[in-house]
Amino acid sequence: MKTKVIGALALAGSMVFNPAIATETVSVVGSNSVTPIMEVLGETYAQSNDVTVEVQGPGSSAGVRAAQDGSSDLGMSSRELKDSEKSDNLKEVVIARDGIAVVAHPSNPVNDLSKEEVTKIYKGEITNWKEVGGEDKPIVVATRDTASGTRGAFEDIMDLKMEVNGQSVSAISQRAQVASGNGQLKTIVANNPFAIGYISLGSVDESVNALSIDNNEPSVEAIQAGEYGVQRPFLVLYKEGRPSQAALDFLAWIESSEAQKIVADKGYIAVK
Template sequence: MKKVFGLVAAIGLMASPLTYANTTITVSGSTSVTNVMEVLAETYSKETGINVEVQGTGSSAGVRAAKDGTSMIGMASREVKSSEVTADTEIIVMARDGIAVTVNNSNPVKNLTKDQIAKIYRGETKNWKEVGGENKPIVVVTRDTASGTRGAFEDILNLKRKIKDMKVSTITPTAQVGNGNGMVKTIVANNTFAIGYISLGSVDASLSAVAVEGVAATDANIVAGKYQIARPFVLLVKKDVAKEARDFIAYLLSEPAQKIVVAEGYIPVK
């Protein structure tokens, strides 16, 4: 997915219209971060006339793009390990987000423990009646392996194990795979007995977010440290990245941009 903002809006909006005429700021990575980044990029382009190209390619691809310099700015929706980047890569948190565990609106299950969720995703708990629901098989929905949401979800719920010094996922191989928050939402919203996980900022009336350990998935509970399935929205840049990219990052951390972060359903860092 690729969107380019600000190709036409330059004239009359910049003090020096030709300053960045041939410059495009390239941003790629997490599809979760892409949702809010597209809004921020469009706003920035309208105000400055600078082109910002945003691509949702997945967190792992975003980390690689920043490391390799194929994008000015990489995006990840999980913690980034120092082993994944080079010494000249900076990691900047631009917002925070919860991962909502979601069920169909008709599902009577409204609360699950972390252990219950983990057992469902490992395929150990197979029927809703085992967690207080109907006597129906659980349809497990997960994200693709490049997803930062999946990586964070696996880390938080210990859904990985080591095999020959390599960490591999323990999510049941029978799980349906949704490529992005939108696809997971569609599957869960249309299957009475499905369970999935999506960015908290993507939750809407089409499905329900369950409480985890009795704590509702809300911004306030994440800020307070009560809701435990949460992760950062991370930007990655080379230390010698172009000034235009630096200026855009400064904008993303500014008060006006952080207000947009809030309006889009995410948690600001300022």
């Protein structure tokens, strides 16, 4: 797993940690979806503060655990916490909101699906594009791994949970291809004209086509207006008493108007 170290000195186009300049290190671990904006925020903050920000993106579940056990100053989650994960000394701060875009290959003529159709596709009940107005071709379903906050949020929003022996488990078809991050899932869809997937709205580019859901296009404006419902919070978590003052100062800056403008400029929804 790659760790991005964002320090206070830039040399030859890359960020380099210089112990003579950066006197504090802030560790941030968690969501693969939150990682890109956290790296930008950390890099910006480090340019004017004597701080190194280390960002790792193994997934939301890992971020929750890192915050809970204090192995990281800050954790990142791209889903709401489960009741079993909450505790009085685990603090949650919403730093942004993000849409989840359902994406297909740009050559696919299907541009809109209903929420019900998306759910049936992911359950394996709709298996051919012709059933939703497309070509007579099998649908190749791509999903995220079970540690992903994006997957957790997507399952909750799209009613992709089922009860087995009294336990709530994923209803996503076991035939779905599993990707370890937004980038890998986007690559699967970009390379297959008959694939479907879901990624962070902030990760959408020209390599994929973000589909409308129930005739509502995925956009910041549609989310703010309450029209596009496939959305989730970006959370930063910390254990009370664990983070250094440098980490708390960084988090306070993330909530500032300066940092929230960066959030909005990168295609996410600012919360301040």
